[in-house]
Amino acid sequence: xxxxxxxxxxxxxxxxxxxxxxxxxxxxxxxxxxxxxxxxxxxxxxxxxxxxxxxxxxxxxxxxxxxxxxxxxxxxxxxxxxxxxxxxxxxxxxxxxxxxxxxxxxxxxxxxxxxxxxxxxxxxxxxxxxxxxxxxxxxxxxxxxxxxxxxxxxxxxxxxxxxxxxxxxxxxxxxxxxxxxxxxxxxxxxxxxxxxxxxxxxxxxxxxxxxxxxxxxxxxxxxxxxxxxxxxxxxxxxxxxxxxxxxxxxxxxxxxxxxxxxxxxxxxxxxxxxxxxxxxxxxxxxxxxxxxxxxxxxxxxxxxxxxx
Ligand SMILES: C[S@@+](CC[C@H](N)C(=O)[O-])C[C@H]1O[C@@H](n2cnc3c(N)ncnc32)[C@H](O)[C@@H]1O
Numbered sequence: 001x002x003x004x005x006x007x008x009x010x011x012x013x014x015x016x017x018x019x020x021x022x023x024x025x026x027x028x029x030x031x032x033x034x035x036x037x038x039x040x041x042x043x044x045x046x047x048x049x050x051x052x053x054x055x056x057x058x059x060x061x062x063x064x065x066x067x068x069x070x071x072x073x074x075x076x077x078x079x080x081x082x083x084x085x086x087x088x089x090x091x092x093x094x095x096x097x098x099x100x101x102x103x104x105x106x107x108x109x110x111x112x113x114x115x116x117x118x119x120x121x122x123x124x125x126x127x128x129x130x131x132x133x134x135x136x137x138x139x140x141x142x143x144x145x146x147x148x149x150x151x152x153x154x155x156x157x158x159x160x161x162x163x164x165x166x167x168x169x170x171x172x173x174x175x176x177x178x179x180x181x182x183x184x185x186x187x188x189x190x191x192x193x194x195x196x197x198x199x200x201x202x203x204x205x206x207x208x209x210x211x212x213x214x215x216x217x218x219x220x221x222x223x224x225x226x227x228x229x230x231x232x233x234x235x236x237x238x239x240x241x242x243x244x245x246x247x248x249x250x251x252x253x254x255x256x257x258x259x260x261x262x263x264x265x266x267x268x269x270x271x272x273x274x275x276x277x278x279x280x281x282x283x284x285x286x287x288x289x290x291x292x293x294x295x296x297x298x299x300x301x302x303x304x305x306x307x308x
Pocket of ligand 1: 003005006026027028029030031032034050051052053056074075076077098099101102103125
């Protein structure tokens with residue numbers, strides 16, 4: 001199973017790759033971006049790549065034989081501490097984050113990410129290494145209003161209350177919801193008739209569950225500001241995001257550290273000094289890429305440079 005990297009040229013250009021630099025790929029996946037980075041950093045360059053998915057790292061170890069690449073099975077949340085430990089804080093030339101799930105994760109039924117494939121309702125990107133609950137366990141452990149709130153916040157699902165009620169009713173009176181198929185079918189039965197044509201009624205619920213199971217947005221929030229410390233002055237941070245909740249996080253972080261915001265003086269929370277400079281505007285995939293890679297259609301690429 002392969003993964004077609006999104007906005008490969010744009011991301012590499014955004015990183016402003018230079019021979020001999022130290023780079024980080026925060027989301028290795030199948031290594032499409034990593035491979036392109038390695039091809040442009042010369043024999044002395046170094047690339048440290050993270051992924052919390054053991055399958056991604058195992059695949060990388062099998063297919064990449066390159067001494068310049070170090071693969072780390074860890075969340076990108078550990079980048080700051082890792083770089084601190086190695087004395088690399090403030091020395092990294094560029095960091096790439098290509099958020100979300102990879103095609104192999106979606107395509108492999110046993111990972112439980114997709115309502116299009118029948119499999120266990122799992123959705124843990126780290127395959128359980130950190131001990132987080134599966135999506136099925138998360139549903140069974142939470143009450144109706146928590147489920148509804150998560151579907152609304154992380155899936156922007158307008159019918160969140162109806163779906164949450166159907167889930168909790170099923171769990172109480174029918175039995176466990178252990179498979180992607182069972183959840184997809186339940187959602188279809190409860191709201192399918194009210195759903196606009198062309199979109200599967202389970203799409204938003206599956207997105208919300210994936211986000212909560214992997215704590216995706218909180219992790220991103222915690223991590224983004226730390227990455228500024230990892231970069232050297234003039235180092236670049238490139239983030240590719242795929243849905244409005246991710247776009248918003250990246251924009252909020254940029255607004256906080258870009259020039260102009262030092263005017264917002266509040267005695268309790270002094271304004272941050274500008275740390276970043278925006279490089280170009282929001283980049284989206286070209287028409288040709290969008291035609292051949294569906295995942296690229298919602299993608300937005302933002303580039304920032306550390307200035308202080
Ligand atoms: C869109 S894919 C990356 C694809 C990659 N750029 C390529 O070209 O193959 C996103 C990857 O990020 C990983 N990921 C998501 N959240 C993560 C986190 N907090 N820490 C590390 N990896 C994460 C996922 O497991 C997935 O493999």
